[in-house]
Amino acid sequence: MPVYSKLIATGQYVPDRVVTNDELAAIMDTNDAWIQSHTGIKTRHYAMGEENTSDLATQVAQQLLAKSGVAASDIDLIIVTTITPDGLTPATACLVQANIGADNAFAFDMSAACAGFTFGLATADKFIRSGQYQHVMVISAEANSKMMDFQDRTAAVFFGDGAGGALLQATTNPDENSILAEKLQTQGNATVIHSGRVQPITAVAGTNYPKTDAFYQAGRDVFQFATTVVPKQMQGLLATAEIKPVDLQYVICHQANLRIIETIAASLQLPMTMFPHNVETFGNTSSAGVAMALASVFDDLTGPVLLTAFGGGLAYGSIVIKK
Template identity: 55%
Template sequence: MPGSKILASAHYLPTDIVTNDDLSQIIDTNDTWIQSHTGIKTRHISLQGENTSDLATKAALLALKDTNLTANDIDVIIVTTFTPDGLAPSTAALVQRNLNAKKAWAYDIMTACAGFVFGLSTADKFIRSGAYKNILVIAAEVNSKMMDFSDRTSTVFFGDGAGAVILTADDNDTGVVVGEELHTIGNPDVVHSGRIAPLKELSATNYPKTDAFSQMGHDVFDEVTTLIPKHITDFLASKQLTPHDVDYFIPHQANLRLIEYIANALNEPLEKFSTNIVRNGNTSSAGIAIGFDELNHAVNLLGKKVLLTGFGAGFTYGSVLLEF
């Protein structure tokens, strides 16, 4: 049975950078409040007409560029996104078209900010089945299009971006994914976005409408601080490991203060945590993918253990342990 290895990674960010001062021109907020509560200084916002599939395609092309593969060598395309171009066709199908990846079948995974972890887990299973050789996993988000810009409690957090990895089958190795643990707790109210209300009567004026992103910030903080440190500790213990055995942590880039809390709860230095939220904001599922690519290009991961932990709406959370 083949294992999966990561052949390449890449990420793409829109060119427009929005500072906290920029936001203060349209929202009742300020740089001091945003930095003290979130740690965020800037975020990339798609202001040039780029949708989620466009960001995903650009990240995928950058990843392919670092390999000897062409788009026709890709068997499966998985896009994890909380902000698809639309309900149908899938964002992954649009990426497949953009890449002209004629052999690939494609679909989306929607587990909000935990998406990239779930996407990696899924792709690894497909490769281990022996049926597929090369799989493109992309996490892409245009959060800005789903924001209510009068809601300062949510809007100041988010940015846009995409990250991609190419997994390939390795018949001579057990694979880079050495463990995982995934969870879902059905809770539709703490974080939600894009709700579409059902009809209450027949009317010629009926037209589908979606709601903007909304979150109950204090409840999110309570859920994460209660569940995630214990989840990480218990998951690692099931592998006869402790947090100290992990070389690098790549958590969901929700809020720098949350990441600091998790690091402290695990009694691990913040230097072991890959963070990009200060300059990118919360890019939902893309944050972990971007963080992995940055780490992958910054250090030699050979022999290292890397823990990816996502958590988000659903409430959905989980971890994937990689060993190179």
């Protein structure tokens, strides 16, 4: 008997610390008017002190359990998508597993940059369809602030910290299937976006110590990619799934930049009212942005939703879901 994936709960969380454009303008050459005109961003939230990526993800995991009524012991798999893990090992997902007491689960991290949530949902769906797993958490969590160069105004003003996620449950009822269609793609490119590159050693020496680089993006290249290549993927997926854009209830794009979302809406000839967005108050939360925007409208869903995200890799993925 075929098994399908049903979305049963979503959640989102941001740290308490709010950082305004004026606060950033005090430490770099920029200003509130420039940031808002070019990005639409007014504020963002930063994890501070001891709060790290696993803590943001744990907050979402606890929400998913509370909202669904599923016990932690019934979770089979936890996938955390992130490019700002607590560390290279153990996986941030394993830390979340320990924090919520999901002793019967296994857990791993996935790195697909800002496309992480769509890649994570598609992966979770395959595990559930195998028939071996009943409950899978997909949590996208980012503490982008810890990877920023605060002298680089082309990147630092964009990003904020946050987490969002969804809980999927196995069902044999095809009418309850939440994952309707998907398309995941990558273009191998290490120059347009990169972060946390670990430098190799140059000699065997006692002074060697691991070093990583800060986040970097080529803004114009990212904008061009997001507004030309990505809409073609979106349109192709909808055509394959035989879904007209006007039949969608929402289109939820990666919350990179309000101007990018506006351009994508225009290319699809759809009104901005169909595009939930949180980038103005949360900034670009990388892989968490789509998950957080989905959580904000999940209770009101009555029709199909197109989720689209894009980021370093270059990775980009679109997935059509319903409640």
